[in-house]
Amino acid sequence: MKTKKLHIISTGKQKPEQLAEIIGVIHPYIDFIHLREKTKRAKEVYEMVELLADKKVPLSKIMINDRVDVACASNVKGVQLAYHSLPVEIVKREFMDLTVGCSVHSIEEAQIAEQQGADYVIFGHVYSTQSKPGLIPKGIEQLWSVSESVSIPVIAIGGITPTNSREVIEAGAQGVAVMSGILEAEDPLEAVKQYRSYLSE
Amino acid sequence: MKTKKLHIISTGKQKPEQLAEIIGVIHPYIDFIHLREKTKRAKEVYEMVELLADKKVPLSKIMINDRVDVACASNVKGVQLAYHSLPVEIVKREFMDLTVGCSVHSIEEAQIAEQQGADYVIFGHVYSTQSKPGLIPKGIEQLWSVSESVSIPVIAIGGITPTNSREVIEAGAQGVAVMSGILEAEDPLEAVKQYRSYLSE
Numbered sequence: 151m152k153t154k155k156l157h158i159i160s161t162g163k164q165k166p167e168q169l170a171e172i173i174g175v176i177h178p179y180i181d182f183i184h185l186r187e188k189t190k191r192a193k194e195v196y197e198m199v200e201l202l203a204d205k206k207v208p209l210s211k212i213m214i215n216d217r218v219d220v221a222c223a224s225n226v227k228g229v230q231l232a233y234h235s236l237p238v239e240i241v242k243r244e245f246m247d248l249t250v251g252c253s254v255h256s257i258e259e260a261q262i263a264e265q266q267g268a269d270y271v272i273f274g275h276v277y278s279t280q281s282k283p284g285l286i287p288k289g290i291e292q293l294w295s296v297s298e299s300v301s302i303p304v305i306a307i308g309g310i311t312p313t314n315s316r317e318v319i320e321a322g323a324q325g326v327a328v329m330s331g332i333l334e335a336e337d338p339l340e341a342v343k344q345y346r347s348y349l350s351e
Numbered sequence: 352m353k354t355k356k357l358h359i360i361s362t363g364k365q366k367p368e369q370l371a372e373i374i375g376v377i378h379p380y381i382d383f384i385h386l387r388e389k390t391k392r393a394k395e396v397y398e399m400v401e402l403l404a405d406k407k408v409p410l411s412k413i414m415i416n417d418r419v420d421v422a423c424a425s426n427v428k429g430v431q432l433a434y435h436s437l438p439v440e441i442v443k444r445e446f447m448d449l450t451v452g453c454s455v456h457s458i459e460e461a462q463i464a465e466q467q468g469a470d471y472v473i474f475g476h477v478y479s480t481q482s483k484p485g486l487i488p489k490g491i492e493q494l495w496s497v498s499e500s501v502s503i504p505v506i507a508i509g510g511i512t513p514t515n516s517r518e519v520i521e522a523g524a525q526g527v528a529v530m531s532g533i534l535e536a537e538d539p540l541e542a543v544k545q546y547r548s549y550l551s552e
Binding site: 192193220233244 | 392393394395397417418419420421423424435436437438441442445446
């Protein structure tokens, strides 16, 4: 089995310096680092990328949530788009160098993202998660259906643990996206290694 | 005296269709139309530009607040940046086709904007205005000082009326920026013509 991708997504709650400190340590075990800082303005996110670069985090692993301009100006890998972002096809046309991921919540959304040129989708939330309290998770079967319905990689998000990540991979996911499970772990390096061990077998 | 510029700035309170309706009528009298929609997401602002284009508003008059990516994707004239936006020099370097305006509140900020390559600055608020309740206006003398301190055009904002626009022009402003004074006027076309008459003499 080919090694699956491990995405890490910032929680928006950690201070930039704290986040940079953690990612500076764990980035060798991670494929994509998403800055998803919903309350921060463009300049702050731009400066967060500079902090990560200072910690020798490769720009080629960094994805910016929603702000295509910040991604472009920072020379990072790409952007993660949501339903309220610029349309995928527009971003692919106007910002050709960027990798474009799209956050989806159904088969239909995943198929539209693929048609519009998304390089991958993040689908969730698969399991119950603190970050989506009270919302019914999509479950492993819907993950399987989404994986079957598109040919671009599907990354699973939401309540993913090291142990259940094997199940999501078996359901067709090409990787997992993790927030607090790594970034808020007591030992983030140990946590990331655990995820990695289940994704590399 | 050369004709001075008239900028109009959306209030963020009007519905997109309503705003497009008004601007569709008054745009021939305006030099720059700013979409300053702080609570709207990228996709909504992008769609607002489409609405304006449907009303035959020239894209070459439209400026987008803060979102460089939306400006770029919409092929409009440029962006209006604030202190929390991407830095002016980065935007000028990465998005060379865009006109870049910068919102400033002091001589120092105006000079920095000029050094970084801003095409013009908007300075204010000059007079008391409903949109800045409780804040002391900068006043006409500070406008004069700012105009003296940079060689790029200074556009005055804040409480500008048709009659006091002559005073701000005499203080060195190369134009005025108006929000509610036109967009919330009982007759926006009549209002814009009044401003224009004072700016063209």
